[in-house]
Structure formats: C-alpha cells, structure tokens
Amino acid sequence: MYLGLDLGTSGLKGVVVDAAQKIVAETTAPLTVSRPHDGWSEQSPADWVAAAEAVFAALPTQVRAGVRAIGLSGQMHGATLLDAADNVLRPSILWNDTRAHAEAAKLDADPRFRALTGNIVFPGFTAPKLLWVRAHEPDLYGRVAKVLLPKDYLRLWLTGEHVAEMSDAAGTSWLDTGARDWSEDLLAATGLGRDHMPRLVEGSEVSGRLRPEVAGRFGFAPGVVVAGGAGDNAAAGIGVGVVKAGQAFVSLGTSGVLFAANDGYRPDAATAVHTFCHALPGAWHQMGVILAATDALNWFARLTGASAAELTQSLGALQAPGKTRFLPYLGGERTPLNDAAIRGAFIGLEHATDRDAAVRAVLEGVTFAIRDCRDALAATGTRISRLLAVGGGSRSDYWLKAIATALGTPVQVPVAGDFGGAFGAARLAIMAATGAGAEIATLPAIDRTIDPDSQLSAAFDAGHACYRAARDAIRGLT
Incomplete structure (x- = not known):
C-alpha cells in the first residue's frame, strides 16, 4: 500500500491506496492559520508534525503495517527557516502572506x-x-542555515533529510x-x-526513507520509501492524470487554478x-491562479446569511450575464494582474438586482x-483540448x-472520488x-460532460469584455 500526505493550509490529509490505486483508507487533521498583522499569514511547523502524528495514529494498524512508500504534496511558497541544528527559527511565512510585496518588486526589477x-x-x-x-529580523536572518518549503519540513521529520523537488522549488x-x-546568482x-x-x-524519485524512530512508533515497516512528491497543484495534476500537453484542469477551491500540462x-x-516544473522528469506545467474562487462565493454567503449551496441550488438554467458585475479581487490578484492592492467590487447594482442576480454575478466574476x-x-x-473540473x-x-x-470548452466532471493532492502524492x-x-x-472516469451553451456564447463574450473594462477602471482606486 502507498500513503499520500497533502499538507494544506487548513489541514493535513492522508490517503492510502493499494497497488491498483483503490483508496483503502483516508483521514485528515485540522490546521489553523495565525494572522498577527494585516497581510501576514503564518503557521507553526510543529503543528504540521502534530497533524502528521494525528493522521498516522488514525490509520488502521494493518494499513500502516502494509505501507510501502509515502508521497508528499504541500502548500507552496512557504518560508520555513532553520538554524544549523534544524531548530525552527520563526513561524513559517505562508503562500498567502503579502508582507514582502516591496521586496518582491525589488527582485522582479532584476x-x-x-x-x-x-x-x-x-x-x-x-x-x-x-x-x-x-x-x-536581521539577527534571526543571520542564524538561517536552511530554508525549507512546508512539505519539505515534514519530510525532514519523516526522513532526517533536507530535500526538495522540482515542482515546489519552482515557486521559490x-x-x-x-x-x-x-540558481546561485538568484x-x-x-x-x-x-x-x-x-x-x-x-x-x-526516492528522497529518503522513513526514520526508524517514526516507523517504530507508528507501526510502519522498516525502510519505507519517501518520494520526492510535489507542490499541491502539481500533485493534483498527477492525481487527475493531467500530465500531457493539451490536458488541463480547473480547480474551484478557496483559490482558483487553471492548470495545463x-x-x-x-x-x-x-x-x-x-510556469513551473511538473512532478515528472522532463515535464513542465503552467497555471493561471486567481486568489478567490469559492472564497468569493463563501464571502457572499456570509454576507447574506445563507450557505453557498443554498445560494446556488435555485439558479435554474444558465442565463446571459446581467447588468450587475462582480470583480472577485477580495485580496488582490495574481493572473493576469499581479496586483496585491486591487480589491473587489460590485458594479451595475440596480433596484432589480435580487439575491439570485447577485449570486450569478459572483459566479460570473470568478468565471471571467x-x-x-x-x-x-x-x-x-498553450492550448487546452481536455478540461476537467475539480474542487x-x-x-x-x-x-x-x-x-x-x-x-x-466542454468541462468534464470526474465520477465521485478523491483525485486531489493526497491521491497524486500516493x-x-x-x-x-x-x-x-x-x-x-x-x-479518472468521467461522470458527465458540461457543454458550452452556444446560444449564450456571444453574451458571455460581451460580459467578459465589460468585466475587463470594469477591472481596468477600478485599479488604483483602493
């Protein structure tokens, strides 16, 4: 059996599959984020280890004993700083932390x-x-001996080795x-x-083997292999089989990702x-990343006091975009704007704008x-010939x-199942x-295919043009 661990921002997930890739066990352990100042987002690496311990303990004894190898998936970009004795120097600075915007601009100018x-x-x-x-924090900086990404700190606990892999390293x-x-120059x-x-x-590739102390404590067999693994999106690409040119998936999670091999x-x-390395040798992938996908819908749900499911279940058949537009930049935007300061907006509100119209505007804004x-x-x-939907x-x-x-582009929906980062890591x-x-x-096997509505294509083209005009108009207003 094979264990995949996916270290996310809100939790650590473990999935065990057999040799036929059938899921035989899965469990999760929650994580929390600390936001001590505006724009900051941090986690304690000790919490990642505690979560891994909880995941291991929750797996059935016979499953742990049968695990032959472990793969790792994880949230990208986090700065985990260690001293020469591998002590953590400060909480890890996470992917959605924006405090270093001035420093990023300085490096990007090079x-x-x-x-x-x-x-x-x-x-x-x-x-x-x-x-x-x-x-x-110059005194702390002077003590930095190693910089690890989040999942690679977990690897250090598992194997005792300082190792990273290409897909995650490409985001540093x-x-x-x-x-x-x-790059020594960079x-x-x-x-x-x-x-x-x-x-x-x-x-x-093999990155190391499970430390005897960890194996003995949790009942794993000696010599369990730990794979290099992948950053979370590359791992999800492996999980849904997006590994060849023309294949792509759209992930509608907290953030949104359009991922193409x-x-x-x-x-x-x-x-x-x-443009990052993929998790397989000699392969790369590209991503367009938006910072608020379901996060935008959940934000509106909190505003209205209804659940996201309640908001979307009564919308009926697809309609042409209305006059109300939503710009989903609740915390800035990456692709294509690279703008940490831009903020979201509703425009075109009128007396006729009811709850359903506002919900459609939110969904359309993320869609655009x-x-x-x-x-x-x-x-x-890059051209996309096959698009899967996950999240x-x-x-x-x-x-x-x-x-x-x-x-x-037709959108294919996989049959029910877990094809995310933990499955890809496995x-x-x-x-x-x-x-x-x-x-x-x-x-994965496909449950259904959602085809474009050709009668509404022109209306969505026009809606996107209006969306772009509104986007450009609000930049610099916040």
Whole structure:
C-alpha cells in the first residue's frame, strides 16, 4: 500500500491506496492559520508534525503495517527557516502572506529573475520573504542555515533529510526552471548560497526513507520509501492524470487554478502565468491562479446569511450575464494582474438586482477571471483540448456551465472520488517504490460532460469584455 500526505493550509490529509490505486483508507487533521498583522499569514511547523502524528495514529494498524512508500504534496511558497541544528527559527511565512510585496518588486526589477525562473516574483513566493526577514529580523536572518518549503519540513521529520523537488522549488524564485536546478546568482541576490538549500530530486524519485524512530512508533515497516512528491497543484495534476500537453484542469477551491500540462518549457513571465516544473522528469506545467474562487462565493454567503449551496441550488438554467458585475479581487490578484492592492467590487447594482442576480454575478466574476487565465495561457502558445473540473465549486452545474460557455470548452466532471493532492502524492509514492512512470497517472472516469451553451456564447463574450473594462477602471482606486 502507498500513503499520500497533502499538507494544506487548513489541514493535513492522508490517503492510502493499494497497488491498483483503490483508496483503502483516508483521514485528515485540522490546521489553523495565525494572522498577527494585516497581510501576514503564518503557521507553526510543529503543528504540521502534530497533524502528521494525528493522521498516522488514525490509520488502521494493518494499513500502516502494509505501507510501502509515502508521497508528499504541500502548500507552496512557504518560508520555513532553520538554524544549523534544524531548530525552527520563526513561524513559517505562508503562500498567502503579502508582507514582502516591496521586496518582491525589488527582485522582479532584476531581469535575471524572470529570465531564469520564467516567472514574475510574486509577493507570496519564497525569495522576497527572505529579504523581508533580512530587513526586519536581521539577527534571526543571520542564524538561517536552511530554508525549507512546508512539505519539505515534514519530510525532514519523516526522513532526517533536507530535500526538495522540482515542482515546489519552482515557486521559490530561486530555481532555474528550465535547467531544473538552483540558481546561485538568484540565491546570492537574497544573501544566500546553495548550502542554504535542500538537495533536489524529481517528484517520482526516492528522497529518503522513513526514520526508524517514526516507523517504530507508528507501526510502519522498516525502510519505507519517501518520494520526492510535489507542490499541491502539481500533485493534483498527477492525481487527475493531467500530465500531457493539451490536458488541463480547473480547480474551484478557496483559490482558483487553471492548470495545463506542457511537453516543453515555454515561459512568458509578462503574462503573470506561473510556469513551473511538473512532478515528472522532463515535464513542465503552467497555471493561471486567481486568489478567490469559492472564497468569493463563501464571502457572499456570509454576507447574506445563507450557505453557498443554498445560494446556488435555485439558479435554474444558465442565463446571459446581467447588468450587475462582480470583480472577485477580495485580496488582490495574481493572473493576469499581479496586483496585491486591487480589491473587489460590485458594479451595475440596480433596484432589480435580487439575491439570485447577485449570486450569478459572483459566479460570473470568478468565471471571467478564469477566462483571463485561459487567455494568458493561450498567449504563451498553450492550448487546452481536455478540461476537467475539480474542487468544491465543481458541485455547481450552473457554475460549470458558465465556465464551459465563457471558455468555449466542454468541462468534464470526474465520477465521485478523491483525485486531489493526497491521491497524486500516493501515485508518486508508487512511482518511487516501483519505478513506474507517467503511465500510472491515468485520467479518472468521467461522470458527465458540461457543454458550452452556444446560444449564450456571444453574451458571455460581451460580459467578459465589460468585466475587463470594469477591472481596468477600478485599479488604483483602493
């Protein structure tokens, strides 16, 4: 059996599969986020270890005893700082922490960063956070011996090894993404060197073996392999079988992601598309990322006192976008704006705007933001021939119909099941333990396909044009 661990912001999930990739056990442990100041987002790495201990303890004894390999998936970009004795120096600064926006702009102004990483230096990436620590916590910065990403700190506890893998490392702003290696020039720009970094492996390779102390405590067999794993979105790509050019998925979670596999490296940082290594050797992927997807719907649900399900279940058949528009920039935006300061808005409110009209506007606003991502990916030459829908928002057929119509692409909905980061991590564990490759990352069975509504295509094109005009009009107003 094979265990996949997905370290998210709100919890750690464990999924165990057998050799046929059938899920035999799963469990979760919750996590909380600390926000001590405006724009800050932190977690204690000790809480990640405690969550892993809780997940292990919750798995049946016979399941733990049969685990042959463990794969890791995790939230990206977090700066976890260790001293020479591997003591944690401060809470980890997470992906959605924006305190380092000025430092990110400074690094992004250095042309080497876009040239070597293939990406804009976003405030949430790891490198600018180290500049912030150097400026605001200089004594602590001077004690930094290793910088690890969140899941790689969990790996350190599991194996005793400082190891990262390509897909997660590509989100640090220190990786030469085309060469799949740390850039000493980019590290030096933040006062660091290669010795501050973990060694690199591919996601499907062995990164180490489970420490005897951990194995003995929880009843794992000796010598359990720990795979390189992947950043959360790359792991989800492995989980849903998006590993070849033309394949893509849209994730409607707290944030929104349009993820496309590539058969080569085709960066275009100016589009604000994320171009990262995939979790498989010699493969890359691209992502358009929006910061509020179901988060926007949940925000509106709190405002109205109804649940998100209640808001969406009575919408009926897809309608043309109305006069009311919603801009989903509740905490800034990544693709294609790269704007941490922009904020959301309702426009076109009128007496006729009732609750259903406002809900449709929220769904349409997120849909149009995803279309912006599709257009940004297309500007790099990426084409999408197969689009899967995953995440909590994919339970709304109305939303999926809007996305299919706005993008002009059928949206496929997998049969019920877990195809997320933990499942993808379990697949990477199989690869590391058996030598299998991309052939085991198959596409899931499809429950249904949501086709575009051709009669509303022109209306959604016009709605998107109005959305873009409103977006450009509000920039700089907050």
